[in-house]
Amino acid sequence: MKRYWGVALGILTAIGGFVDIGDLVTNAVVGSRFGMSLAWVVLVGVGGICVFASMAGRVTALGQRAVFEIIRERLGPRAALANLIGSFAMTFLTLTAEIGGVALALQLLVGVDPLLLVVPVAVALWLVVWRVRFTVMENAAGLLGLLLIGFVVALVALGPDWSDLGRQALRPSAPEGSSLAYAYYAVALFGAAMTPYEVFFFSSGAVEERWGARDLGVSRLNVLIGFPLGGLLSLGIAGSAAVVLLPAGIEVADLSQVVLPVATALGVAGVVVVTLGILAATAGAALETGLSCGYALAQYAGWPWGKRLQPVQAPQFHVTVAGVVLAAVLLLLTGVDPVLVTEFSVVFSAVALPLTYLPILVVANDPQYVGEHTNGPVLNAVALVYLVIIAVAAVAAIPLLVLTRMGA
Amino acid sequence: MKRVERRPGCCSRWAAAALVLVLGAPLAACGAAPDPLDVAASDLTSAAATVQLALEQHERGRLAGTTVEVVVDDALGTVAAAVTSLTESAGSPTDRELRSSLERVAVDLGTALRDVGDALGRGEATTVSGARVTELAARLDRLQREAGAS
Numbered sequence: 213m214k215r216y217w218g219v220a221l222g223i224l225t226a227i228g229g230f231v232d233i234g235d236l237v238t239n240a241v242v243g244s245r246f247g248m249s250l251a252w253v254v255l256v257g258v259g260g261i262c263v264f265a266s267m268a269g270r271v272t273a274l275g276q277r278a279v280f281e282i283i284r285e286r287l288g289p290r291a292a293l294a295n296l297i298g299s300f301a302m303t304f305l306t307l308t309a310e311i312g313g314v315a316l317a318l319q320l321l322v323g324v325d326p327l328l329l330v331v332p333v334a335v336a337l338w339l340v341v342w343r344v345r346f347t348v349m350e351n352a353a354g355l356l357g358l359l360l361i362g363f364v365v366a367l368v369a370l371g372p373d374w375s376d377l378g379r380q381a382l383r384p385s386a387p388e389g390s391s392l393a394y395a396y397y398a399v400a401l402f403g404a405a406m407t408p409y410e411v412f413f414f415s416s417g418a419v420e421e422r423w424g425a426r427d428l429g430v431s432r433l434n435v436l437i438g439f440p441l442g443g444l445l446s447l448g449i450a451g452s453a454a455v456v457l458l459p460a461g462i463e464v465a466d467l468s469q470v471v472l473p474v475a476t477a478l479g480v481a482g483v484v485v486v487t488l489g490i491l492a493a494t495a496g497a498a499l500e501t502g503l504s505c506g507y508a509l510a511q512y513a514g515w516p517w518g519k520r521l522q523p524v525q526a527p528q529f530h531v532t533v534a535g536v537v538l539a540a541v542l543l544l545l546t547g548v549d550p551v552l553v554t555e556f557s558v559v560f561s562a563v564a565l566p567l568t569y570l571p572i573l574v575v576a577n578d579p580q581y582v583g584e585h586t587n588g589p590v591l592n593a594v595a596l597v598y599l600v601i602i603a604v605a606a607v608a609a610i611p612l613l614v615l616t617r618m619g620a
Numbered sequence: 621m622k623r624v625e626r627r628p629g630c631c632s633r634w635a636a637a638a639l640v641l642v643l644g645a646p647l648a649a650c651g652a653a654p655d656p657l658d659v660a661a662s663d664l665t666s667a668a669a670t671v672q673l674a675l676e677q678h679e680r681g682r683l684a685g686t687t688v689e690v691v692v693d694d695a696l697g698t699v700a701a702a703v704t705s706l707t708e709s710a711g712s713p714t715d716r717e718l719r720s721s722l723e724r725v726a727v728d729l730g731t732a733l734r735d736v737g738d739a740l741g742r743g744e745a746t747t748v749s750g751a752r753v754t755e756l757a758a759r760l761d762r763l764q765r766e767a768g769a770s
Contacts, residue, residue, distance in 0.1 A: 319690055320686075320687055320690055321686075322686070323686040323689055323690060456673075460669050460672075460673055461665055461666060461669045461761065462666050462669045462670050462673065463662065463663075463666045465663070465666065465694075465698060466691075466694035466697075466698075468687065468690045468691045468694045469670055469691070469694070471687070472670070472673055472674060472677070472683075472691075475674075475677045475682045475683040475687070476673075476677060476682065478682075479681070479682040479683075480681070480682060480683065480684050483683065483684070483687060620658070620659050
C-alpha cells in the first residue's frame with residue numbers, strides 16, 4: 213500500500229510541478245494571440261521532456277551520478293565548462309523569473325507592490341532550502357501546484373465551442389502576416405515545456421532521494437504519467453486565454469491578465485485557487501532552479517553537494533544557492549519586468565537545450581554507465597527525432613527573436 | 621563502476637559553438653526593438669480591453685477589488701510605456717498624424733485608469749470612469765486598425 217501511495221504521490225507532484233512561470237506566461241500569451249493553434253507544440257514539448265527526463269533518470273539511478281558529473285566526465289573539463297556556463301546562465305535567468313513570479317502572484321492576493329515582496333520571498337525560499345527536507349519541499353510544492361487545475365475547470369465552465377477549439381488545435385495555422393511570430397512562439401513554447409533545469413533537478417533529486425535500479429519503474433511512471441497530465445494544465449491555461457482574452461483583443465503582457473478567464477468562469481474563489489496554484493508553482497520552480505544552480509556548479513567542480521547535507525558539510529553548494537538567490541533579488545530590484553525575463557528565459561532555454569540533451573543521449577547508450585539498460589531501438593529513434601527538433605529550435609530561436617522583434 | 625575516460629573531439633567544438641549561441645543570444649536580443657507605432661496601438665488597445673473586462677467581472681462580484689487594482693496598475697504601466705515609445709518614435713507624415721492621435725488617447729486613457737484606481741481605492745463605484753475606459757477602448761480599436769493598415 214505504501215508503495216502505491218509513493219507512486220501516486222510521485223505522479224501527483226510531477227503533474228503539479230510541471231508548470232512554472234515560463235509555462236504560465238507563454239501558454240497564456242499564445243492562447244490570447246493564436247488560440248489553440250500552437251497546442252501541438254505543447255504535445256511535442258511534453259513528449260520531449262518525457263524522453264529527456266526518463267533517460268536522465270535512468271542514467272542517474274544506475275550510475276549514481278547526476279547530469280553535470282556525467283557531462284564533465286564524458287566531455288572533459290574544458291568542454292563541460294562551456295556547457296556549465298551556458299546552462300548555469302539559463303537556470304539563473306529562470307530563477308530570476310520564478311522569484312519575480314512568486315512576488316507577482318502574492319501581489320494578486322494581497323495587493324502589495326511586488327518590489328517590496330522580492331526580498332521576503334527570497335528569504336523564505338532560502339529558509340526552505342536550508343531547513344525543510346527535500347521530500348517535504350518537493351511534495352508540498354507539487355501538490356499545491358495541482359491547484360492550477362482551476363484553469364482546466366474554468367475552461368470547461370466557460371462552455372466553449374469545443375469543435376472550434378479542436379479545429380484550431382488540429383489544423384494549426386498562423387494568422388495572416390504573423391507566420392514568423394507564430395514560429396517564434398512555437399520555439400518559446402517548446403523552450404517553456406523543455407526547460408533544462410527540470411532535468412538537472414530531476415536527476416540530482418534522484419541522487420538526493422538515493423534512487424537505485426529498483427526505482428526505475430517508479431521514475432518512469434512519474435515521468436510518463438505525471439508530465440503529460442501536467443501538460444494538460446498548460447493546455448488549460450492556453451485554452452481559457454483563447455476563449456476569453458483572444459475575442460476581447462487582450463494580448464497577455466502581465467500575470468494579472470492570466471487570471472481574468474478564471475474570474476469570468478469561476479469568480480473570486482476560482483481566482484484565489486489558481487493564484488495559490490501559481491504561487492506554489494513559481495515558488496516550487498524557484499526552489500528547483502536555485503538548487504539546480506548549486507547542483508550544476510558543485511557537480512562540475514567536484515564539491516560535496518545536496519540539500520540533505522548541512523551547510524558545514526557542503527559549504528560551496530549552499531553558498532552557491534544562497535548567492536544565486538541574492539543575485540536574482542538584486543536583478544529584480546533594478547525594476548526589470550519579471551514577465552519580460554520569463555519571455556527571454558524560455559527562448560534562451562530552447563537555445564541552451566542541446567547542451568545537456570546530447571550528452572545524456574550519448575550516455576544513455578553507453579553500457580559503461582547504464583549496463584544492460586541502454587536505450588532500446590524505439591526510444592533511440594524517438595530520441596534522435598527529438599535531437600533534430602531540439603537542434604532546429606536552438607538554431608532558429610535567435611534569428612526568430614530578432615526578425616519578429618520578440619514576437620511583436 | 622569504472623570512471624569513463626574523457627573522449628575529446630567533436631564534442632568540444634559542438635559545446636563551444638553552443639556556448640557562442642547562448643552568450644550571443646542576449647546581445648542579439650538587445651538589437652530587437654519592436655515597431656513602436658504598431659506595438660503601441662496594440663498595447664493600448666489590449667490595456668483598455670483588459671481593464672474593461674476586469675471592471676465587468678468586478679461589477680458582477682467575480683473579481684476582488686484588490687485584483688482589479690493590480691490589473692489597473694499593470695495597465696497604467698503599459699500605457700506609460702506606450703506613451704514613452706510613441707514620444708520617442710519618428711515616422712512618415714501619415715504615421716505622425718496617427719501617432720499624435722494615439723498619444724492623445726493614451727493620455728486620456730491614463731487619466732481614466734487613474735480615476736478607476738482612485739475609485740477602487742476609496743471603495744466607490746467605478747461606473748463613470750469605467751464608461752470612459754470603454755469609450756477609449758473603442759477609439760483605440762479604430763486607431764489600431766489604422767495603424768495596422770498604415
